[in-house]
Amino acid sequence: MKATFLIITTFFINICLFSQEKMYICKSDKMILGVAVSEVDSIYFNEDRTIALFQISDTLVQYPVSEIDSIIFGENSTTISIKYDNSDVAVINPMAFEGVAVTVEGSDVTVYASSGIQDITYNLSGNTSNGMFKIYSDKRFNLIMNAINITNPVGPAINNQANKKATIILSEGTTNTIADGPLYNEPSAGEDQKGTFFSEGDLVFSGTGLLTIHSFGTDQHALACDDEIEINGGNITISGAAKDGIHASDGILITGGTLNVAATGDGIDGDEGYVEISGGLITTTNNTDSAKGIACDSIMVISGGNVNITVNGDQSKGLKSNSPITLSGGSITIHNTGDAVLQPSGLGFDPSYCTAIKSNDDIIVDGADITIVTSGKAGKGLSSDSDIIMSDGSVNVTSTGNGATYTNTSGVLDAYVSTCLSSDGNITIDGGTLTTFSSGSGGKGISSDAQISIGTSDLLPAVQITTTGVKIHISGSGGNASYAEAKAVKGDSDIIIDKGNVIISSADDGIKSETSIVINEATVTIQNSYEGLEAPFITINGGTVHIYASDDGINATFGSGGEQNDGSLLSIAGGYIFVSTTNGDGLDSNGSVLINGGTTIIHGPQSAPEVAIDYNGTCNMNAGFLIASGTNSNMTQAPNNTSVQYCLEIMSNQSMSSSTLFHIQDASSNSMLTFQPVRNYYSMIFSSSELQSGTTYSIYTGGSCTGTNVDGLYNGGTYSGGTLKKTFTISSKITNVNF
Numbered sequence: 074m075k076a077t078f079l080i081i082t083t084f085f086i087n088i089c090l091f092s093q094e095k096m097y098i099c100k101s102d103k104m105i106l107g108v109a110v111s112e113v114d115s116i117y118f119n120e121d122r123t124i125a126l127f128q129i130s131d132t133l134v135q136y137p138v139s140e141i142d143s144i145i146f147g148e149n150s151t152t153i154s155i156k157y158d159n160s161d162v163a164v165i166n167p168m169a170f171e172g173v174a175v176t177v178e179g180s181d182v183t184v185y186a187s188s189g190i191q192d193i194t195y196n197l198s199g200n201t202s203n204g205m206f207k208i209y210s211d212k213r214f215n216l217i218m219n220a221i222n223i224t225n226p227v228g229p230a231i232n233n234q235a236n237k238k239a240t241i242i243l244s245e246g247t248t249n250t251i252a253d254g255p256l257y258n259e260p261s262a263g264e265d266q267k268g269t270f271f272s273e274g275d276l277v278f279s280g281t282g283l284l285t286i287h288s289f290g291t292d293q294h295a296l297a298c299d300d301e302i303e304i305n306g307g308n309i310t311i312s313g314a315a316k317d318g319i320h321a322s323d324g325i326l327i328t329g330g331t332l333n334v335a336a337t338g339d340g341i342d343g344d345e346g347y348v349e350i351s352g353g354l355i356t357t358t359n360n361t362d363s364a365k366g367i368a369c370d371s372i373m374v375i376s377g378g379n380v381n382i383t384v385n386g387d388q389s390k391g392l393k394s395n396s397p398i399t400l401s402g403g404s405i406t407i408h409n410t411g412d413a414v415l416q417p418s419g420l421g422f423d424p425s426y427c428t429a430i431k432s433n434d435d436i437i438v439d440g441a442d443i444t445i446v447t448s449g450k451a452g453k454g455l456s457s458d459s460d461i462i463m464s465d466g467s468v469n470v471t472s473t474g475n476g477a478t479y480t481n482t483s484g485v486l487d488a489y490v491s492t493c494l495s496s497d498g499n500i501t502i503d504g505g506t507l508t509t510f511s512s513g514s515g516g517k518g519i520s521s522d523a524q525i526s527i528g529t530s531d532l533l534p535a536v537q538i539t540t541t542g543v544k545i546h547i548s549g550s551g552g553n554a555s556y557a558e559a560k561a562v563k564g565d566s567d568i569i570i571d572k573g574n575v576i577i578s579s580a581d582d583g584i585k586s587e588t589s590i591v592i593n594e595a596t597v598t599i600q601n602s603y604e605g606l607e608a609p610f611i612t613i614n615g616g617t618v619h620i621y622a623s624d625d626g627i628n629a630t631f632g633s634g635g636e637q638n639d640g641s642l643l644s645i646a647g648g649y650i651f652v653s654t655t656n657g658d659g660l661d662s663n664g665s666v667l668i669n670g671g672t673t674i675i676h677g678p679q680s681a682p683e684v685a686i687d688y689n690g691t692c693n694m695n696a697g698f699l700i701a702s703g704t705n706s707n708m709t710q711a712p713n714n715t716s717v718q719y720c721l722e723i724m725s726n727q728s729m730s731s732s733t734l735f736h737i738q739d740a741s742s743n744s745m746l747t748f749q750p751v752r753n754y755y756s757m758i759f760s761s762s763e764l765q766s767g768t769t770y771s772i773y774t775g776g777s778c779t780g781t782n783v784d785g786l787y788n789g790g791t792y793s794g795g796t797l798k799k800t801f802t803i804s805s806k807i808t809n810v811n812f
Contacts, residue, residue: 089363093146093711095167098127101140102165104177106482107167112379129170136264151190153208154401155182157223168193180204180584187211197221199330206478209234213274218241218249226254229293232531233272234264235243236300242413243282243307250656252287268320270295277303278330284646288314289783299324301346306330317342318357324371327378328352329766337361340382343369348394350403351377362386362411368393373432373442376402387411388425395433400441400466407443411491412450413619420484428453429470435498436506438463450477451489454509460523464532467506470494476515476545476557486548489558490515493538499524500564502573504532515545515557518579523563525586526594528572537576538562544581549555561602562584568608570595570616582607583620592616592648605652609641609664613671615648626675638690639663653751653778654678658687659701665690668712668760670697674784676751681706685758687749694718694760700748700786702735705755714806719764723757723810725798735791736773745770747778747787764803772799772812 075150079369091682096113100107102771114128118138123290126135140243153173162177170177172188186193186209186808194215195204205225206215216239223230230251243249253269257739260266265273270368278284284307288295295314296302302321308331311318318336319325326347331354338356341348348369355378357366361664366382366389367373380403382391384706391407392398411427429445429452430436434459443466443548445454453746454470455461478491493509493516494500496710502522518538529532549557561579568586571593584590586608591662598619599605607628621754627650628644629643641664650673652659659675660666666688677685685703686692687710694712699720701736703709711722721737729735735758737745747757764770780790799812 074410079336084088093228094149096145097145097147097165097167098136098624099142099145100136101142102163102177103163104175105163105165106169107150107165108170108319110146112170119340123369126483126527130265132168132170140504147628148706152194152196153184154198157197157201157204157221159201160203162199162201162204162717176284182206182211184208186214187269187712188549192228195514197223201311205232206234208235210237213240215240215242217244218247218282220242220247220249222250224252224254224423225254227256227258228260229266229268229269229271232266236274238274238275238277240277240279240308243280243284244772245281245298249282249284250287251284253290253293255289255291257290267299268294268314270296271478275300275303276299277305278309279306281306281308283308283310285312287312290316294320296320297333301326302330304330304615308651309333311335314338319697321345321346324348324369328356331353332356335359336702337364339365339368341367343371345370345763347601348373349373350375350380353378355379356381356653358383358390358784361389363388365390365580366407367391369385370395372396374399375400378403380405382407382429383408384408384427386429388414389427390431391429391445393428393431396434397435397437397713398430399437399439400430400443401437401439403445404443405441407445407447409447409452410449411452413452417740418754419482420685421480421482423482424449424451424479424489426453426456428456430455431457431512432460435460435462435757438466438468440466442466443468445493447471447474450474452491453495454493455495457496457498458491461495461496461500463502463507463534463653464504464530468508472511472516473511473513474516474659475513475542478547478774480760482751486555487543488547490517490545490557492517494519494522495519496523499520499526501526501529502534502535502536503528503530508537508623510539512541513557514542516540516559517563518561518562520560522565525562525568525687526568529569534573536573539578541693544582558582558603564588569593570597576600577602581602583622585776592618604657609639610644611642612644612646613648613650614646615671619651620653622652622654622657625661626652626659627661628658629666630661633663635663635665636689638665640690641665642667645669645671645673647697652676654683655752656680656683659703661683662688662690662692664688666692666712667695668693668697668699669695672698673700674786675699675703676785677701677754677756679705680754683754686710686712688764691715692734694695695718697760698762699758699760700746701758702748702750702752702754703758703777708759709756711758711807715762716806717808718760718762719760719766719803720760720807721764721803721810722807723772723812725755725757728753728755734777734787734792734795735780736776736778737770738773738792738797740769740771744792747780749782749785749787751785766803766805769800771797772801772810774798
């Protein structure tokens with residue numbers, strides 16, 4: 074006995090001379106236990122030498138000699154290796170006597186770490202079809218997934234019950250797979266087991282390996298955490314989940330890696346916390362109703378990465394937050410195909426929409442590249458219960474979903490339609506590129522319950538809005554009929570277009586406001602519309618405006634109709650305005666028209682009773698340039714005699730072809746006007762600061778001009794070859810000329 078003790082002691086001394094810091098007890102149950110050599114006082118045997126006793130500091134441990142395969146020595150380590158081999162598990166635990174206990178029952182491994190040491194590493198490898206890994210720890214730790222394949226038919230495959238951060242390292246070049254079963258055993262008292270991979274504490278994923286999670290639990294998430302989840306690397310695939318693919322109660326941060334998530338519940342859910350994405354390649358797919366691709370209750374920020382979301386269920390959402398959503402970078406692509414759902418409410422229903430990006434607060438776009446394709450009934454692109462603010466980046470929304478009629482909460486027939494951008498608050502487009510295309514019946518481009526502002530900073534946005542859908546008949550008939558129409562830009566409050574380039578093609582109104590439209594320095598082109606601009610108060614202070622309309626080009630009205638002055642006002646103070654209308658009035662005000670500057674060119678309708686300029690109040694031409702071709706209607710109007718500037722109202726007794734030039738020159742052959750209407754015409758309304766009282770002018774038709782034709786108005790060059798129709802002298806503010 075003493076000899077044995079002396080031999081082992083001497084061996085220890087020799088080993089220590091070679092800096093072997095730990096002794097490892099290799100047991101026959103595939104458990105290797107490490108102890109610091111410096112802590113081993115002695116090793117000895119019982120009298121019959123069947124038990125080996127180890128005096129380790131103040132602790133005496135003993136093992137049957139038959140269970141000890143060998144004792145070896147090695148360097149110190151804080152990495153605990155756990156290798157599954159079907160129904161067996163091999164464990165190397167260098168910290169067995171430093172507060173880390175590893176128990177194995179079948180292929181179920183449980184770690185109890187109370188060492189007070191941070192960053193202990195657990196290295197998992199091997200395969201088991203009926204096992205799990207569970208850990209309790211008093212400090213943060215690392216978990217290496219090193220070609221591990223674990224299936225636990227009755228609970229989480231990996232279960233972190235420590236309320237401490239766990240860093241999950243997916244080893245380079247490895248494929249790791251975990252799975253659960255449909256029914257879980259009852260958990261230990263007070264414990265949660267909310268997912269195939271579950272953690273009470275923070276989870277941080279890193280590395281470059283692959284992790285696949287197959288979640289079969291009938292009431293579980295795939296990857297679940299009661300704290301925060303941070304993903305910095307790895308390639309993670311979630312093949313499906315009864316609930317959420319990734320669920321973190323306090324928030325989710327993604328800076329890198331590749332995620333492919335399919336789920337019955339939400340794809341990625343930050344729950345009551347936040348979602349922040351600054352990198353990585355993220356794909357979520359969901360086919361169930363009322364689900365979300367990426368969701369949270371707190372702030373959502375996407376500043377980088379590549380995000381691809383598909384939601385196919387009715388009233389589903391691509392990105393959803395109860396708080397502000399800020400999209401400042403990265404590439405975001407969302408496909409939503411689900412329909413709107415009518416929820417019973419009040420005396421009827423309240424529609425709940427399938428929406429690509431939905432916030433109960435603001436949506437802020439400041440640098441992201443966003444592509445949205447929505448095809449379900451009344452599908453939405455961006456929808457905010459507060460404001461939508463865009464200052465940079467690009468937003469491209471294509472909507473093909475049709476609208477439909479329903480009974481609203483007040484018991485009144487109404488319509489719900491697709492809208493590319495919709496807001497209960499303000500919509501501000503200050504920079505970036507916005508492109509929307511809506512082809513569904515009643516579908517709209519931009520719709521706001523409050524103010525719409527475009528280009529109010531110096532960032533010069535580019536906006537292109539297209540609608541092609543037919544209108545939806547809601548109720549009534551004839552003049553009392555009510556429709557949902559495919560308007561391009563619709564606001565319940567002021568619409569202000571300050572700077573930038575706005576291009577609109579609309580199946581109905583181009584820009585309509587219930588209060589006012591103001592255009593300052595922007596370039597606005599309405600390529601197709603029923604009515605180009607419509608609002609009670611329309612003000613054009615500058616910029617360049619081109620309008621093509623089938624009805625009124627510009628219509629200032631409160632919407633009551635009739636021939637009475639309703640107090641509306643169309644005011645032109647500057648800029649360049651071109652209007653071409655086929656079947657409506659060029660400028661129409663149910664109130665008054667005031668022109669104090671700018672250049673206004675109107676190609677009026679092709680036939681009476683519509684005219685180039687129509688107003689119920691007054692029309693004062695005080696400054697600027699005006700030319701308007703029109704019909705032979707007895708409703709043709711020129712500006713009033715109260716105008717500051719001289720005006721001409723010219724009527725022909727026969728129609729003139731659109732190929733026939735119209736020319737006015739003074740007695741010295743100085744050209745006042747050379748104009749070519751786009752339609753056959755009878756009348757001309759003309760005003761210029763160059764017209765003078767007491768001066769004689771001549772009207773010619775036909776001929777040719779060497780100048781440049783811009784919007785029908787010739788600039789420069791020489792007119793020749795025309796036929797003299799009339800010579801007249803200006804004697805009053807409004808001079809009527811007939812020929």
